[in-house]
Amino acid sequence: MKKNRILIVTVFSLMITLLLVSLPANASSYLNGNEYAAAATRKVKTTKAVKVYRCTTGKYEAANRYSYYGKIKKGSKIDISKWIMSLGGVWVVKSNKYHHDSRHFFVISAKGHSWYKRAKKQATLKLKILKSNKIYFDSYTGVYLQAGSKPQKLYTSANGAIEKSGNYITFKSIYKRVTARWNDGDNDDILRIRVNSKTYYYEDEGDFSPYNSWVDKGIINSPYGPSSKSKVVLPHGEKYKSSKRWDKIETITDGLLIDNSWELKKNKWVKF
Numbered sequence: 390m391k392k393n394r395i396l397i398v399t400v401f402s403l404m405i406t407l408l409l410v411s412l413p414a415n416a417s418s419y420l421n422g423n424e425y426a427a428a429a430t431r432k433v434k435t436t437k438a439v440k441v442y443r444c445t446t447g448k449y450e451a452a453n454r455y456s457y458y459g460k461i462k463k464g465s466k467i468d469i470s471k472w473i474m475s476l477g478g479v480w481v482v483k484s485n486k487y488h489h490d491s492r493h494f495f496v497i498s499a500k501g502h503s504w505y506k507r508a509k510k511q512a513t514l515k516l517k518i519l520k521s522n523k524i525y526f527d528s529y530t531g532v533y534l535q536a537g538s539k540p541q542k543l544y545t546s547a548n549g550a551i552e553k554s555g556n557y558i559t560f561k562s563i564y565k566r567v568t569a570r571w572n573d574g575d576n577d578d579i580l581r582i583r584v585n586s587k588t589y590y591y592e593d594e595g596d597f598s599p600y601n602s603w604v605d606k607g608i609i610n611s612p613y614g615p616s617s618k619s620k621v622v623l624p625h626g627e628k629y630k631s632s633k634r635w636d637k638i639e640t641i642t643d644g645l646l647i648d649n650s651w652e653l654k655k656n657k658w659v660k661f
Contacts, residue, residue: 420446426489428470529568533601543589550590615658
């Protein structure tokens with residue numbers, strides 16, 4: 390009987406131990422500084438110097454402790470929260486300099502809104518990218534004579550395009566958008582090109598494509614400059630958002646000429 394009691398007590402003790410081990414780790418932990426910092430989501434720029442304090446978290450908000458850390462200089466770009474009265478009336482702040490962790494975060498005690506202004510959002514360059522680079526047999530799609538291509542003869546018949554004879558027009562604009570589709574029948578390497586509502590024929594040599602611009606080694610190449618970006622058409626899959634240089638190109642006798650160049654400085658395209 391005595392052995393049974395000892396066994397029961399041992400099992401009971403083991404259960405209590407397992408229960409204590411299985412309790413959530415945060416049941417008796419400190420408040421999380423990272424969670425406070427997550428409230429700082431508004432980007433602002435300071436209009437005057439303001440004092441900043443470092444908070445060491447306690448096990449409840451009344452136990453949080455604040456210590457003077459320094460001053461944020463005028464013109465600093467930081468992230469802030471809304472005015473939080475439950476913390477004693479402060480703004481939670483974060484930046485590369487004022488970085489939070491599990492036990493610490495930073496606050497500003499300045500009242501009102503006179504010490505900051507909302508930071509301007511960085512403009513995002515948006516250019517048109519094609520969903521496909523294909524030219525189709527059953528429908529017309531927009532195409533451009535590629536920059537660097539010589540003027541092209543567009544014939545009034547498919548046979549004329551093959552034999553390079555008969556009536557034709559000379560097309561040389563790299564700015565004008567025309568439409569094209571592949572020809573039916575045996576001459577399926579012939580493009581039908583519509584120019585000013587009239588159909589012409591061209592034996593494809595790669596001079597016409599659905600795009601008029603491209604990116605090469607991170608540089609945007611286009612017949613248009615940054616002020617005319619709405620006219621830029623890039624190939625499907627092209628990557629351009631990290632580009633810091635823009636070259637305006639034009640066709641010359643021997644190929645391409647860079648007419649003007651810009652570089653991205655402080656979110657503006659500056660000619661150089």
